[in-house]
Amino acid sequence: MLRFYKKIFIGFIISIIPVLLIVIRYLIIDPYNDLPIHYQKDITYIFQSLGDQTTKKILSSQKKINCFIFGSSKSLSFKAIDCKKKLFKNNKTLHPYHYANWGESIGGIYKKLLFLNSENLQLKYIFILLDGNLSFRGNGNAHDFDHYMISGISPISYYYKHFSEFINPTSYYFNENIRILLNQKNDASYYFRCHFDTKFNDLYYNKKLIKNKNQKKQLSKIKNILVKELLRNRGKSNYFKRQISTNEKNILKKIKMLLTKSNTKYIFILTPIKNRFKLNNYDYEYLEKLFPNKIIDASGNNLLTEKNLLFIDNIHYFSIINEKIMDSVKTKMKNEKVL
Amino acid sequence: MLFNSLEFLIFFIVLFISYWHIIPQKINTQNLLLFFASIFFYGFWDIRFLGMLFTIISIDYYFGIKISENSGKKALFYLIICLINNLGILFYFKYANFFIQEYNSIFNKDQNLLNLIIPIGISFYTFHGISYVIDIYRKRISPEKNYIQYALFVSYFPLLVAGPIERATHLLPQINSLKKFNYNQAKEGVKLIIYGLFKKIVIADTIATFVNPTFENYHNYTAYSLILAAIGFSIQIYCDFSGYSDIAIGCSKLLGIELLSNFRFPYFSESIKEFWRRWHISLTSWFKDYVYIPLGGNKLNSFLRLRNIFIVFMISALWHGGKITFLIWGFIHFIMYFIEDVFIYKIKIQQFTKIQKVIKKIFIFSIVTIAWIFFRSDNYESSIGFIKQVLLNCYENPKNFLEFSPNQMILYYSLFFILVDWVFRKNERDLDNVKFKYLGILFVNLIFFHLLSQSEESFIYFQF
Numbered sequence: 001m002l003r004f005y006k007k008i009f010i011g012f013i014i015s016i017i018p019v020l021l022i023v024i025r026y027l028i029i030d031p032y033n034d035l036p037i038h039y040q041k042d043i044t045y046i047f048q049s050l051g052d053q054t055t056k057k058i059l060s061s062q063k064k065i066n067c068f069i070f071g072s073s074k075s076l077s078f079k080a081i082d083c084k085k086k087l088f089k090n091n092k093t094l095h096p097y098h099y100a101n102w103g104e105s106i107g108g109i110y111k112k113l114l115f116l117n118s119e120n121l122q123l124k125y126i127f128i129l130l131d132g133n134l135s136f137r138g139n140g141n142a143h144d145f146d147h148y149m150i151s152g153i154s155p156i157s158y159y160y161k162h163f164s165e166f167i168n169p170t171s172y173y174f175n176e177n178i179r180i181l182l183n184q185k186n187d188a189s190y191y192f193r194c195h196f197d198t199k200f201n202d203l204y205y206n207k208k209l210i211k212n213k214n215q216k217k218q219l220s221k222i223k224n225i226l227v228k229e230l231l232r233n234r235g236k237s238n239y240f241k242r243q244i245s246t247n248e249k250n251i252l253k254k255i256k257m258l259l260t261k262s263n264t265k266y267i268f269i270l271t272p273i274k275n276r277f278k279l280n281n282y283d284y285e286y287l288e289k290l291f292p293n294k295i296i297d298a299s300g301n302n303l304l305t306e307k308n309l310l311f312i313d314n315i316h317y318f319s320i321i322n323e324k325i326m327d328s329v330k331t332k333m334k335n336e337k338v339l
Numbered sequence: 340m341l342f343n344s345l346e347f348l349i350f351f352i353v354l355f356i357s358y359w360h361i362i363p364q365k366i367n368t369q370n371l372l373l374f375f376a377s378i379f380f381y382g383f384w385d386i387r388f389l390g391m392l393f394t395i396i397s398i399d400y401y402f403g404i405k406i407s408e409n410s411g412k413k414a415l416f417y418l419i420i421c422l423i424n425n426l427g428i429l430f431y432f433k434y435a436n437f438f439i440q441e442y443n444s445i446f447n448k449d450q451n452l453l454n455l456i457i458p459i460g461i462s463f464y465t466f467h468g469i470s471y472v473i474d475i476y477r478k479r480i481s482p483e484k485n486y487i488q489y490a491l492f493v494s495y496f497p498l499l500v501a502g503p504i505e506r507a508t509h510l511l512p513q514i515n516s517l518k519k520f521n522y523n524q525a526k527e528g529v530k531l532i533i534y535g536l537f538k539k540i541v542i543a544d545t546i547a548t549f550v551n552p553t554f555e556n557y558h559n560y561t562a563y564s565l566i567l568a569a570i571g572f573s574i575q576i577y578c579d580f581s582g583y584s585d586i587a588i589g590c591s592k593l594l595g596i597e598l599l600s601n602f603r604f605p606y607f608s609e610s611i612k613e614f615w616r617r618w619h620i621s622l623t624s625w626f627k628d629y630v631y632i633p634l635g636g637n638k639l640n641s642f643l644r645l646r647n648i649f650i651v652f653m654i655s656a657l658w659h660g661g662k663i664t665f666l667i668w669g670f671i672h673f674i675m676y677f678i679e680d681v682f683i684y685k686i687k688i689q690q691f692t693k694i695q696k697v698i699k700k701i702f703i704f705s706i707v708t709i710a711w712i713f714f715r716s717d718n719y720e721s722s723i724g725f726i727k728q729v730l731l732n733c734y735e736n737p738k739n740f741l742e743f744s745p746n747q748m749i750l751y752y753s754l755f756f757i758l759v760d761w762v763f764r765k766n767e768r769d770l771d772n773v774k775f776k777y778l779g780i781l782f783v784n785l786i787f788f789h790l791l792s793q794s795e796e797s798f799i800y801f802q803f
Contacts, residue, residue: 001359001520001522003522004520004522004525004526007526008529011779011780011783012783014780015780015783015784015787016787018784019784019787019788019791022788163791164791164792164793165792167788167791167792168792168793169545169748169788169789169792170545170548170549170748170792170793171792
């Protein structure tokens with residue numbers, strides 16, 4: 001019997017050595033920037049989650065940030081730096097920050113607001129960019145790949161999840177992950193189409209994406225679009241089905257309570273989508289009723305969405321669209337003193 | 340409690356230590372511990388399942404004694420009552436909703452389906468019980484008078500939920516004797532557990548992550564991706580089920596009990612007949628002994644013999660569940676069996692060359708894989724849709740399909756496994772003859788990595 005236990009023990013020790021070596025190597029590389037000393041590091045690998053990184057940056061910031069832009073990856077062209085320049089005329093007391101997440105949900109935005117509040121960050125100005133196809137998905141939960149302080153999972157599960165995702169052979173990036181472990185050149189390093197700035201957390205798409213003359217022509221034409229066109233009444237369009245669930249209604253109410261309590265000035269922007277779908281009238285009216293005069297609807301049929309070439313893919317668009325949206329925010333600020 | 344879970348690991352370590360070191364080394368105490376461990380193991384899924392398990396155990400225990408106490412027509416009467424009870428329960432849980440669905444579709448009615456939770460492993464332990472009472476009726480064995488020992492025979496945890504389907508003649512004598520620790524047996528057990536976990540966690544579960552979405556959304560895939568997914572499923576179901584059997588046999592060896600072998604490298608078969616001698620052996624031999632032979636076996640003329648084989652294949656298909664696709668799966672196997680029996684084996688070819696043998700193996704694997712498409716598909720329409728999609732698009736240039744990452748993964752894992760199984764096949768599972776020391780370390784490492792990175796998946800055969 002003793003011989004059996006001895007063999008099992010030796011076999012186990014020999015078998016565990018490669019696993020231990022990989023764990024040690026993983027901790028040295030820290031590919032997800034999980035160790036607090038790496039929180040301020042920029043995104044190095046494409047599998048790093050945007051929302052996860054942005055929370056880490058806030059945790060290591062000097063808590064000066066007081067203006068936030070929430071939304072999905074679509075919101076990335078709504079630049080924090082432009083907010084500072086265009087909307088706040090380089091006001092030195094305002095520090096905008098892009099606090100987005102891939103496919104952000106309304107629940108994720110609420111959890112992030114709660115987190116900012118708990119971190120004693122001042123919520124002076126808030127811009128919430130909502131997507132008809134992403135923000136309302138029924139359960140009102142934050143993404144489980146978000147930072148553990150947002151998603152609510154335990155820190156150990158969060159770190160373990162990163163590690164298990166990294167070594168998962170079925171992962172899309174598995175081959176690259178092996179190269180990262182072996183310190184070899186890999187395609188997962190460097191975000192291939194864009195780069196981040198560390199101060200505002202803005203993301204810049206590579207200009208090479210503008211491929212042809214037609215696209216350039218379209219981009220130059222849009223500069224002449226009048227802002228009032230964007231702010232016109234909700235016209236005929238395709239509509240999403242009703243999607244704001246009871247849970248999400250409660251979340252929206254809580255967001256309102258929190259923003260009112262914090263004396264925050266805020267605005268909601270419904271982003272355009274290439275297929276020109278709009279939020280359902282019922283849902284829109286609910287939002288309008290809950291947040292009167294605080295909504296800009298850039299979705300559906302309008303002069304922005306009819307120019308297909310302004311979209312990078314079916315979802316994302318060039319920053320010029322958000323520049324126009326920002327102009328409309330500015331007009332709203334002036335005319336209706338919303339912010 | 341899954342074999343590939345942390346809970347099972349803890350459960351088994353505690354049981355192993357208690358079994359060999361804490362309790363007195365006596366038959367009764369050993370059996371009592373194994374019995375309670377089995378009850379705990381099964382109840383861990385759902386405590387309600389225990390009610391059904393004990394009902395079937397008690398019925399068979401009672402009728403086993405009754406059959407042995409009587410003879411002639413009275414014994415037959417008790418046997419029939421017992422079989423009606425067993426099969427009635429099995430039919431109610433497994434086929435009631437199937438018949439309601441068929442009734443609704445034929446007569447265009449809207450009868451509500453029954454809200455049933457099928458107890459895990461019911462097909463397996465019902466068959467244990469049936470073989471026990473039939474063997475008593477045939478005077479092959481005497482009934483077990485000790486309730487705990489009989490209950491342990493049916494509920495013995497390694498084989499409770501997915502077999503191998505044991506025979507009383509093989510298992511009961513082992514239960515009734517003192518189990519002693521044997522180093523070589525335990526070593527063999529550990530090797531089987533490692534190989535079983537490797538097959539389940541490393542191969543089956545990984546391939547499943549790519550095969551499942553392909554079968555669910557076959558419309559969106561190219562013909563070559565679908566072919567690869569079908570091959571992937573063949574490997575997946577084999578690794579999943581034989582992996583389970585290996586772990587069950589391995590755990591049992593560690594407890595000093597030998598179980599029947601369930602698989603012997605079926606994908607290297609050169610005929611369907613050989614495939615069925617190598618695939619799910621315990622079920623095939625069960626059908627042979629309790630259905631095929633009572634119907635007349637090989638003693639009848641060709642027509643009646645083929646009729647009996649047809650009946651066995653259809654019952655075997657229905658044993659998996661009430662679905663048309665299972666029947667088609669069984670029918671494809673019968674047709675192949677029929678062709679082999681009537682035509683191919685009439686041609687006297689004394690010796691096949693190596694290449695001919697390889698071609699035969701590939702051919703049989705292809706037929707089995709086509710049959711698995713029906714087995715895997717949710718319904719008849721999906722299986723036909725899957726095959727149509729392959730046939731209508733197979734003219735496409737296959738050049739780039741391997742650039743698609745899931746296809747690469749299915750291919751690499753399948754090839755890796757076939758290579759490993761080929762090495763093991765040469766030695767017919769005598770793992771001592773293989774360089775298992777090094778392969779074992781590789782397997783354990785791969786198991787660790789896959790365990791760390793994937794969530795534990797249930798075994799396919801738990802649904803049967």
